[in-house]
Amino acid sequence: MIPIRRLDLPAAAESKLAVLTAEVEKSGQRIRTAKLAWKRETFRRDAYAPALAKLKEMAPGHECCMYCGQDLADHVDHYVPINFDPLRAFLWLNYLLACSTCNSRFKKELHDVDDVTGVPLLVNPTVDDPFAHLHLVLTTGEYCGLTRRGDYTIATCGLNAGKRPAARRHALDVMSLALDKWWKAKEDGAPEGISNALSVIRDQPFAGVFQAMLRQAVTGQADLLFAGIDDGRLLHILRSPGVQNELKAST
Ligand SMILES: [Zn+2]
Numbered sequence: 001m002i003p004i005r006r007l008d009l010p011a012a013a014e015s016k017l018a019v020l021t022a023e024v025e026k027s028g029q030r031i032r033t034a035k036l037a038w039k040r041e042t043f044r045r046d047a048y049a050p051a052l053a054k055l056k057e058m059a060p061g062h063e064c065c066m067y068c069g070q071d072l073a074d075h076v077d078h079y080v081p082i083n084f085d086p087l088r089a090f091l092w093l094n095y096l097l098a099c100s101t102c103n104s105r106f107k108k109e110l111h112d113v114d115d116v117t118g119v120p121l122l123v124n125p126t127v128d129d130p131f132a133h134l135h136l137v138l139t140t141g142e143y144c145g146l147t148r149r150g151d152y153t154i155a156t157c158g159l160n161a162g163k164r165p166a167a168r169r170h171a172l173d174v175m176s177l178a179l180d181k182w183w184k185a186k187e188d189g190a191p192e193g194i195s196n197a198l199s200v201i202r203d204q205p206f207a208g209v210f211q212a213m214l215r216q217a218v219t220g221q222a223d224l225l226f227a228g229i230d231d232g233r234l235l236h237i238l239r240s241p242g243v244q245n246e247l248k249a250s251t
Helices: 011-026 030-039 041-058 100-107 148-157 164-188 191-203 207-217 233-239 241-247
Strands: 075-078 095-098 134-137 142-145
Touching: 011 030, 011 041, 030 041, 041 075, 041 095, 075 100, 095 100, 100 148, 134 148, 134 207, 142 148, 142 164, 164 191, 164 207, 164 233, 164 241, 191 241, 207 233, 207 241, 233 241
Parallel strands: none
Antiparallel strands: 075 095, 134 142
C-alpha cells in the first residue's frame, strides 16, 4: 500500500452522486435504497463509470488495487461499506479502487472503528500515510503492522496471504535490476535508457515494494534492513537525491 493523491471527479458525476445521496437521506430504508440505486443503469453510466475511470487514473502501476498495490483492479470499493453507512454510498471520497482478492475474498463488509476515537481501523491510502502503519520486510516480502490499524489492514485485506509476499520479494529483485539499469544509463548519458528504466519502475505493479525501498534506504537501520539483498550499490542508488525526489509517491 502506498499514499495515493485523490483527483477531482468530473462535475457532472459529482452532481449525480449528490442527487443520489439526497435520495438515500430522504428514504426510510436507507440501506435498501442505496443498494438498489447502486445497481441503477443511469448511476452506472453517469457516475460509476467516470468514478471508476478516475480511480484508475489515480491508482499505482497499471490500474493496480489501492489496498494490496499489486493485483489488477476493476471494482469501485466503498471504503466505508453501504451496510455501515448508506449515506456514504454515493460519496466520491469514500471510493477506492480494489482488486477482487482484497474486495471480495477478504475485506467484504468488514469495517471496524476504534472504540474511543471512532477512527476506522482500515488504513485509507488517500487519507492516511500507509508507511506510518505498515512496514514491509524487504527480505521476505511480508508486511508487519507498526500500529493496531496496520495489523487490522493486513488481516482485513489479506496482505500476507498466499503467494503475495513471495511476489513482492521477487518484485524487489526486478526493481533492483531496473534501478541499476537507470543508474548506468544516467552515467552514460543515454536518454533512451533512462526513460526505459523509469517507465519500468513507474509502471510496475508493485509500487508498495519500491516505495518501501525508497523510504527504508534513508533510515538509520538501512544496512540492517537491506542485509543480504544488497552489496552497497542498491542503497547508494536509492539514497541519491535524483531517485528520492523523482520517484517518491505522496498523497
Ligand atoms: Zn488488492
